[in-house]
Amino acid sequence: MEQKQYVQWFRNTSPYINAHRGKTIVLLLNGESIADPNLPNIIHDIATLSSLGAKLCIVFGARPQIEQKLAEHQLESIIKLTHRVTSDTALPHIKDAVGSIRIQLEALLSMGLPNSPMHGADIRISSGNYITAQPIGVKEGIDFGHTGEVRRIDHQAILDDLNHGRIVLIPPMGFSPTGEVFNLSSEALATDVAKAIHADKLILFQKEAGVMQDGQLVRELTPLKIKTLLAEHQLDAIIEANLKSSLVALNYVSRVHLISYQSDGALLQELYTLNGQGTLLTREPSEVLRRASISDVAGILDLIQPLEEEGILVKRSRERLEQEIEQFIVMDWEGMIVGCSAMYPYQDPETKTTWAELACVVVHPEYRGNDRGEKLLHYVEQQCQQRQYNTLFVLTTRTGHWFMEHGFKAIQPEQLPPARKELYNWQRNSRILAKSI
Structure with missing residues (x-):
């Protein structure tokens, strides 16, 4: 990467670094992600994220590892009603699988930073009996044995560890006040933990980059779209489970991310770039088109000044922009102004028609894509229709x-309407294009 490109990349990344500093994030590493060769890279990125000030809680699963342990001991793996039946004979092998993963993750987190340019950063891991569980019991005549569900989460203990800069590691096991051990669903556990500690984000790792439709990655989904997907499409079992968990989680966290455990750097790209790497699940669309306010002047100037210097746009002073700010529309991506346009009305006294001039249509070059220019144009056209401009x-x-x-x-x-015709700059010789509304 050339020096100027690196500087530009760093400038574009820095707002996201600031936005995630101090935020509480729950990550779910399912058993498949732990078995993948890319796991050391994921752990390195988790350590990097922690060093940048995020408060991280890792919940992990162990489905394939449990399957392997049971198979090694000629024990049948029984799944009923989407839950594993945990018998007395299966429980020791499940504990063995989960304990091995916990040791593996702690070892990787301990060596992730010393073997990197961030050598010397202090990464501490905490784990413990945060989860009090109870048995699922008998459902539809099926005794689920030592399979349990969350009864209580010691959220204050987790928060204390997070506030002391530790990464909290939570296995899919819970304990009863009488000393029993219960096997838990990692997806449900991650959701319950995110709810209990009021997490800002929940990140779910899966094989695919996110939700795919017609071979294309779906960048963003709201609860209504998630419900439609679940009702109308046959989905991969893990994606379906993640979407169902996400629907519940969105009642308590504002953002859920689905990313691939096979893609090197997916976690950092998802959190520190505009378009991300996977599918963002959110209560409300993260990209908002709205009327500009005086606080947006600096962001608009940053967008338009490079084009003014190239002669593509007519120069506007800050004073003029402040005076005309009510004519502007901005594209707001989580607090960042990444696009803008302006609309100026003109009355034609002869024809009694109202015209509107579309001006200053700009999308930041680093954030072009996803039809953002079309979205700005469509929004302006809607405004014209509402105001009955012709x-x-x-x-x-x-x-x-x-x-x-x-x-x-x-x-x-x-x-052109007379008032605008008088202002036409013949020396600039701009092309004039019009569209009936």
Whole structure:
């Protein structure tokens, strides 16, 4: 990476570093992710995330490891009603599998930073009897034995460890006040932990990068879309379980992320880049189009100044922008202004029609994609329809083809409403494109 590219990348990343510092994040590493060769890279990225100030709680699963242990001892693996039946004879082998994983993760977290450029960073891991459990009991005539569910979480103990800078590691086991041990669902446990400690995010690792539709990664889902997916599509069992857990979790956390355990760097890319690496599940869309306010002036100036310097946009002073801020629309991505446009109305006294000029349509070059330009245009068109404007027009020197692809047609300066025609800069010789609304 060239020096200028690195500087630009670091500048784009720094807001996310600041946004996640001090935030509480629960990560679910299922047994499949622990068995994957990419696990050391995941652990290194978790350690990096911790060193950047995030408070991390790792819940892990052990499904394939348990299956292997039971098979080695010629014991049948019984799954009923999506739960494992944990018999007296199976329980010791389940404890063996879970204990081995816990030791493996603690070892990887202990060596992750010394073998990196961040050598010397202090990473501490805490684990313990945070989870009080109770048996599921008998359901539909099936005795689930030592399979349990969460009864209580010692959330204060977890928070104390997190506030002291420790990574908290929670196995899928719970304990009763009488000393019994229960095998727990890691997906349900991660959701319960996120709820108990009021986590800001829940991150679920799976084989796929996220939710796929028609071969394309779905970048963002809201609860309504999740319910539609579950009702109308046949999904992979793990993805289906993750989506169901996410629906519950979104009642308590604002963001759930589905990312691939096979993709090196997926965790850092998901949290520290705009488009991420997987599927974001959120109560409300993270990208919002809204009317600009005076507090957005600095963000808008950062967007438009490079294009002004190239002569693509007419220069606007800060004072003028502050005066015209009510005409602007901004694209807000979690507090960052990544796009903007402006709309200026004009009345034609002869025809009694109202025109609107679309101006200053900008999407930050690092964040182009996902049809953000089209979203800005569509929003402005909706505003025109609501205000009963007849025609939307734009003056452009470079992007005429893009507007023509979206239904605009060329007109002459003489066809503009009189007030705008008087302001037309013949020296700049901009093309004028218009669209009936």
